Amino acid sequence: MQVEKFYYDNKIVRNFAFATAIWGAVGMLVGLWVALQLVFPSLNITQYFSFGRLRPLHTNAVIFAFVGNGIFMGVYYSLQRLCKARMYSDKLSYIHFWGWQLIIVAAAISLPIGLTNGAEYAELIWPIDIAIAIIWVVFGWNMFGTIIKRRERHLYVAIWFYIATFVTVAVLHIVRSFELPYSWLHSYSVFAGVQDALVQWWYGHNAVAFFLTTPYLGLMYYFMPKAANRPVYSYRLSIIHFWSLIFLYIWAGPHHLLYTALPNWAQSIGIVFSFMLIFPSWGGMINGLLTLRGAWDRVRDDVILKFMVVAVTAYGMATFEGPMLSLKSVSAVAHYTDWIVAHVHVGALGWNGMLTFGVLYWLIPRIYKTTLFSKKIANLHFWLGTLGILFWAIPMYWAGFTQSSMWKQFTEAGQLKYTFLETVTYMKPFYAMRSLGGTLYLVGVLFMIWNLYKTVRSGVLVANEAAEAAPLEKEFVAHKGEHWHRLIERKPIQFLILSLVVILIGGAIEMIPTFLIKENVPSISSVKPYTPLELQGRDLYVREGCYVCHSQMIRPFRTETERYGEYSKAGEFVYDHPFQWGSKRTGPDLAREGSSANGGRLKKTNGWHFRHFREPSSMSEGSVMPAYPFMLENDLDISTTAAKINAMRTLGVPYEKGYEKIANEDLADQAKLIADDLRSDSIRVSPKKEVIALIAYMQRLGRDISKNKTATFNR
Amino acid sequence: MFKFIKQYAETIDNVSIYPIISLFIFLIFFIVLLIYVKKMGKERITTLSNLPLEDEEKNNSTL
Numbered sequence: 001m002q003v004e005k006f007y008y009d010n011k012i013v014r015n016f017a018f019a020t021a022i023w024g025a026v027g028m029l030v031g032l033w034v035a036l037q038l039v040f041p042s043l044n045i046t047q048y049f050s051f052g053r054l055r056p057l058h059t060n061a062v063i064f065a066f067v068g069n070g071i072f073m074g075v076y077y078s079l080q081r082l083c084k085a086r087m088y089s090d091k092l093s094y095i096h097f098w099g100w101q102l103i104i105v106a107a108a109i110s111l112p113i114g115l116t117n118g119a120e121y122a123e124l125i126w127p128i129d130i131a132i133a134i135i136w137v138v139f140g141w142n143m144f145g146t147i148i149k150r151r152e153r154h155l156y157v158a159i160w161f162y163i164a165t166f167v168t169v170a171v172l173h174i175v176r177s178f179e180l181p182y183s184w185l186h187s188y189s190v191f192a193g194v195q196d197a198l199v200q201w202w203y204g205h206n207a208v209a210f211f212l213t214t215p216y217l218g219l220m221y222y223f224m225p226k227a228a229n230r231p232v233y234s235y236r237l238s239i240i241h242f243w244s245l246i247f248l249y250i251w252a253g254p255h256h257l258l259y260t261a262l263p264n265w266a267q268s269i270g271i272v273f274s275f276m277l278i279f280p281s282w283g284g285m286i287n288g289l290l291t292l293r294g295a296w297d298r299v300r301d302d303v304i305l306k307f308m309v310v311a312v313t314a315y316g317m318a319t320f321e322g323p324m325l326s327l328k329s330v331s332a333v334a335h336y337t338d339w340i341v342a343h344v345h346v347g348a349l350g351w352n353g354m355l356t357f358g359v360l361y362w363l364i365p366r367i368y369k370t371t372l373f374s375k376k377i378a379n380l381h382f383w384l385g386t387l388g389i390l391f392w393a394i395p396m397y398w399a400g401f402t403q404s405s406m407w408k409q410f411t412e413a414g415q416l417k418y419t420f421l422e423t424v425t426y427m428k429p430f431y432a433m434r435s436l437g438g439t440l441y442l443v444g445v446l447f448m449i450w451n452l453y454k455t456v457r458s459g460v461l462v463a464n465e466a467a468e469a470a471p472l473e474k475e476f477v478a479h480k481g482e483h484w485h486r487l488i489e490r491k492p493i494q495f496l497i498l499s500l501v502v503i504l505i506g507g508a509i510e511m512i513p514t515f516l517i518k519e520n521v522p523s524i525s526s527v528k529p530y531t532p533l534e535l536q537g538r539d540l541y542v543r544e545g546c547y548v549c550h551s552q553m554i555r556p557f558r559t560e561t562e563r564y565g566e567y568s569k570a571g572e573f574v575y576d577h578p579f580q581w582g583s584k585r586t587g588p589d590l591a592r593e594g595s596s597a598n599g600g601r602l603k604k605t606n607g608w609h610f611r612h613f614r615e616p617s618s619m620s621e622g623s624v625m626p627a628y629p630f631m632l633e634n635d636l637d638i639s640t641t642a643a644k645i646n647a648m649r650t651l652g653v654p655y656e657k658g659y660e661k662i663a664n665e666d667l668a669d670q671a672k673l674i675a676d677d678l679r680s681d682s683i684r685v686s687p688k689k690e691v692i693a694l695i696a697y698m699q700r701l702g703r704d705i706s707k708n709k710t711a712t713f714n715r
Numbered sequence: 716m717f718k719f720i721k722q723y724a725e726t727i728d729n730v731s732i733y734p735i736i737s738l739f740i741f742l743i744f745f746i747v748l749l750i751y752v753k754k755m756g757k758e759r760i761t762t763l764s765n766l767p768l769e770d771e772e773k774n775n776s777t778l
Binding site: 081230244 | 736737738740741744745748749751752753755760761762763764765766767768769770
């Protein structure tokens with residue numbers, strides 16, 4: 001057979017490599033900033049850089065910009081070599097690269113100016129969502145084109161992980177982005193309440209699974225053997241790892257919603273499958289670590305292997321912890337606390353971060369035909385990174401346990417021992433230590449960038465790397481009695497379809513009944529749609545990212561009902577597009593903020609809220625909440641009211657026909673009532689200001705079911 | 716089919732069948748997978764696991 005000469009495209013690999021390094025530093029810098037904001041609230045500078053807007057920027061930057069570009073760097077390098085072919089189309093590679101960077105820039109602009117969907121890790125607004133879908137298809141097209149014109153018949157296991165990543169992320173992104181636009185920049189999720197919550201965490205958890213995990217496992221299966229210069233420990237294990245992992249992961253989402261208003265059966269599925277995930281995950285970790293069998297002595301000297309070993313170990317720790325956290329009794333303690341934040345950072349800093357750095361150190365000298373500028377600096381980076389992770393995670397685990405036990409403690413007389421504020425101020429030293437860990441980690445990354453920069457300067461990019469391979473025989477004769485899987489391994493499209501089926505089974509069994517639940521959520525007759533002013537206020541709540549720190553979901557524990565009032569019911573959220581249950585309590589739960597039940601303990605006056613928004617620490621000394629003075633200055637945009645009412649009606653919220661025409665009159669009336677009440681509290685403010693709408697929303701929260709204590713819970 | 720599902724979603728007692736059905740699906744899937752992996756030939760495994768190392772002779776250690 002005639003050998004063909006062709007060239008690997010290293011330029012695209014280089015581009016993604018630079019992007020991951022630079023965006024990584026930016027994303028981590030924003031992370032450090034938000035961490036410091038919880039120690040020094042004065043760092044909430046202007047409305048654009050308040051915690052609620054910057055924290056989504058941090059998570060999006062780290063997930064989609066740092067890890068995203070890291071995935072593409074690794075895929076573009078390894079796929080070409082594993083397929084013995086150049087990428088299918090240079091043009092598609094180019095569109096993919098620049099399209100993705102533009103999306104990142106759009107995110108970096110839109111999030112600080114308050115454009116958000118209000119769903120964690122899916123904050124980006126609908127035009128950006130469409131752009132993501134298009135660029136993702138470009139990536140898939142380019143990938144499949146390459147696979148189809150490959151010169152190696154077998155698809156190595158790393159490629160399976162890439163294919164599963166592509167297909168699952170596409171499904172997740174599309175379903176999570178079902179939203180109804182009511183303007184060029186705004187939209188409402190088509191799902192409400194419980195359904196929205198299930199879709200969100202099905203998406204959210206699988207973003208972790210199929211964006212932060214499976215593609216990186218693909219990278220592990222390629223780059224770890226490369227760096228160790230020996231094949232993976234057990235290829236058989238990798239097959240089991242792959243199929244059981246993608247099968248199980250897709251079911252695990254509901255573990256984010258334990259003890260919430262989500263139906264019990266869905267919670268149970270989430271727990272069972274999350275727990276089983278430990279087996280394939282550990283199978284993968286062991287497979288990675290044992291790839292170094294007989295080469296452990298090299299780990300002492302080879303900094304790349306050091307990074308990879310820490311990465312795989314962190315993967316093992318995070319995937320041990322995850323199943324444990326999915327158990328109801330552990331979740332009861334850990335949910336809403338900083339424990340969860342620590343858990344994700346072991347994954348992000350340890351697994352994704354360290355593996356990315358290892359791959360960068362391995363790859364950059366190779367494509368520049370040179371050697372690494374300084375092994376010493378790389379070693380320094382390794383230690384800064386590793387210590388950074390420890391300094392980051394240990395205080396936060398400690399903080400999580402402490403928080404949880406403080407929230408749950410009662411005095412002998414049966415009263416809650418601590419106010420929520422006491423638990424907040426107690427956390428500050430932990431937040432400060434965490435910032436130190438983050439600083440160490442970031443400094444390490446900056447050393448890496450310097451080191452790579454010097455390396456690049458000392459070499460020349462081999463933009464087109466020559467290679468040779470024989471083309472595939474056109475007519476492939478299958479062996480007699482060939483196994484079905486072997487057939488699939490050669491056929492990428494069939495492979496894609498099979499993995500799609502595998503992930504859809506889990507999605508469908510969880511989702512279909514939950515979509516039908518619309519009729520089955522016990523409806524509560526006293527729960528009514530928001531008034532126009534409250535609706536506007538709710539959208540401000542979403543805009544400011546309040547859900548980042550405040551939950552709206554009271555779990556059925558005495559410790560919570562004592563503090564916040566009656567536990568939350570599924571029927572209370574039927575008009576909530578999007579749901580705002582939150583996942584973290586840096587601040588207290590707000591589900592019953594406006595309720596006068598529970599002895600009216602939570603009920604605050606309009607004046608209290610006004611002063612609190614202007615300067616939180618004036619009402620709650622030591623509060624770490626950002627101040628919102630601009631809401632006292634800005635006029636509420638009421639030109640959107642009609643469009644919002646119309647959109648909500650389309651989504652099934654029972655506003656009467658024609659109500660959109662008079663909605664602003666009702667809005668003005670309600671605003672005037674609040675402004676008048678504030679005047680009696682010696683606060684003079686125009687009823688047109690944003691803060692009035694937000695106060696209206698606060699006062700509405702949780703009031704519906706307390707209004708009518710004998711509310712009938714219809715089935 | 717929807718009626719079938721709805722019935723289960725409505726009655727809390729029977730809904731516990733969901734985790735069991737799903738567990739059952741996975742069990743079958745997993746057993747088939749194990750049998751397949753067990754039956755794979757050694758030679759094939761070696762070929763597959765060496766795929767990433769094939770272009771290694773050119774540039775081995777740059778560090």
